[in-house]
Amino acid sequence: MSAAGPRPVSIFDVAKLAGVSHQTVSRVINDAPMVADATRARVKAAIADLGYRPNRSARALAGGAVRSVTVLTTDTSLYGTAETLRGIEDAARAAGFSVLISVMDPDQDYSEADILGRLSHDGAAAIVIAHDEVTTYAMRVLHERQPGTTVATGGEHLGNGDRDADWLISLDDRTVAARATRYLLDMGHRTVHYLAIPGKASRRTGWAEALAAAGITAPEAVDSGWSVAAAAEAATGLVADPAVTAILCGNDDLAFGVLHAAHRAGRSVPGDLSVVGFDDYPLAAYHVPPLTTVDLDFRGVGRGAFDLLRYKLEGGSDPRPSWRSPELVVRETSGPPRQ
Amino acid sequence: MSAAGPRPVSIFDVAKLAGVSHQTVSRVINDAPMVADATRARVKAAIADLGYRPNRSARALAGGAVRSVTVLTTDTSLYGTAETLRGIEDAARAAGFSVLISVMDPDQDYSEADILGRLSHDGAAAIVIAHDEVTTYAMRVLHERQPGTTVATGGEHLGNGDRDADWLISLDDRTVAARATRYLLDMGHRTVHYLAIPGKASRRTGWAEALAAAGITAPEAVDSGWSVAAAAEAATGLVADPAVTAILCGNDDLAFGVLHAAHRAGRSVPGDLSVVGFDDYPLAAYHVPPLTTVDLDFRGVGRGAFDLLRYKLEGGSDPRPSWRSPELVVRETSGPPRQ
DNA sequence: GTGAAAGCGCTAACAC
DNA sequence: GTGTTAGCGCTTTCAC
DSSP, X not given: OOOOXXXXXXXXXXXXXXXXXXXXXXXXXXXXXXXXXXXXHHHHXXXXXXXXXXXXXXXXXXXXXXXXXXXXXXXXTSHHHHHHHHHHHHHHHHTTOEEEEEEOOTTSOOOHHHHHTTSSSTTOOEEEEOOSHHHHHHHHHHHHHOGGGEEEESOOOOSOXXXXXXXXXXXXHHHHHHHHHHHHHHTTOSOOEEEEOSSOHHHHHHHHHHHHHTTOOOOOOEEOOSSHHHHHHHTHHHHHOTTOOEEEXXXXXXXXXXXXXXXXXXXXXXXXXXXXXXXXXXXXXGSXXXXXXXXXXXXXXXXXXXXHHHHHHHOOSOOOOOSOOOXXXXXXXXXXXXX | OOOOOSOOOOHHHHHHHHTSOHHHHHHHHTTOSOOOHHHHHHHHHHHHHHTOOOOHHHHHHTTOOOOEEEEEESOTTXXXXXXXXXXXXXXXXXXXXXXXXXXXXXXXXXXXXXXXXXXXXXXXXXXXXXXXXXXXXXXXXHHHHOGGGEEEESOOOXXXXXXXXXXXXXXXXXXXXXXXXXXXXXXXXXXXXXXXXXXXXXXXXXXXXXXXXXXXXXXXXXXXXXXXXXXXXXXXXXXXXXXXXXXXXXXXXXXXXXXXXXXXXXXXXXXXXXXXXXBOOTTGGXXXXXXXXXXXXXXXXXXXXXXXXXXHHHOOSXXXXXXXXXXXXXXXXXXXXXX
């Protein structure tokens, strides 16, 4: 069952074959200058011959550049998380970093030690994709214990205003939630209901603020879980009420759930009911009818998070935000209310 | 910009504080026997006091148990991949393994060295989620070079029959594709068309075989890309043809694309056209109308892949398959053809 | 039970 | 340009 095999080839084997010292081999594999071209060629040949591959553990131990990031998150199959992860990966790969992913259980209680223990070593570079209590806690702990090597994305700001800008990247979903709410109001809806997703407080805030700004008392937000099924369930009361003509949803899964519930309740969309989602899943544009929603550039944010981390780690030029701002995408699940 | 900080606490610091040798500390953190209870307690206290955390690189270098897996794949945001990854993570986490993920570019050409170089060291444990050319190649290379530490999932069998069973885990989508085809035929459709997803040859094969078994000459399969958009585009010809009454799709995204195209073409589902997907996305059941599709237990397969890997690495009891078999889930996008 | 010595594969710092 | 030496933090093996 065990897979021992012969001892893997090391830097010394290469050195011997090439007739140089192991240090020269090290120089070659690290593209260091100060190696004669002829020597370099000889070493490279030996490397190819032997199929030598550097051992990252040894490299890390010896104090070489680390070139790896640990991503902490709770659910890699959620659209937003998956896309953010994708963005991180893309950027990390391009920079020659490897990415470790550490998935936490949203229903478990973690200690500081639990969280720190997920890193491969003390002070290891980390990116937290924060979108719930557990990951928000992880983000706090890591930022406090190792601010120089931690970056987070998606999390709500810690209330430090701009001081968070050097480690926390987030999309301004609050403003765009307000924008979406106003859009519905402007079409003539008397109010807008909100189907809330756990954690994303800023979306709810934006919605409430837009209502307040219009002089409307916000109806009670309805809480839903993350899944389409939970949303369909949570929205049954809402869709059954003829007075409800517009619903803003915490994300597209919830919107799909609402659409399903509305269909079952015999309410037509957008005739009887306008539904607006959040996230712009790839499917949203191809749904029947196509879903009005908010485009959120998760992948861009993931890339941005990695760029920022790398800047903290290695310096270089200040990375400039490279992600799209959230934007309302009006499609066919929204319209003016029926007279 | 740099994040130096004080030297992290090592095993020696703990040893000193606890008044023992570093070796004893090593024993304690590895739960080795042969340590007096009093000593153990003292060491544990020192560990907590100092906030000591073992360095995984050092551990790996020194020949300790590795406890990490590298997952190779191309697209972490595809449903099947994301779910498989999730299954691997769940199982890995439960077993105390950390998971590294290495994303490859589906459009790039890789050499053997490129692939081997993605592992943290020679012979590092790897799981390949194979679903396209690049990952299939990676799976071949790794299996050939380090069969004892490689497991793959999703890939088509290499034609070795049962000999692949100890490293390749795949769902039998061929049989269930045939089953889905027969289901449509049995309802009275004269033939079934197939919208093909790249790579998944066994699904196409199952479809073709079922048709052949019914004495029907298979129509030309229509190739689509992975995205909903590509599918909607690819299916325009199909949905425009009134002779086409049933379409089996390579996955649910493609099915959603077909549904979209059908709607645009003014064909009703399932009245004019039956559509069957593959994968059973969470959304499928809540789509309007709910999508007939095939349930594929990716998460179970991911878990199974990890269990198998661990068995290869550490022995123990032979892991038994723990995933659900693929099954056709009939919902509301399929029915008998109109007379 | 516990400690001392050696070494994993590599890079850093220094010599030449 | 290149080689030598000394660790990185840990686990192993072998003493006691």
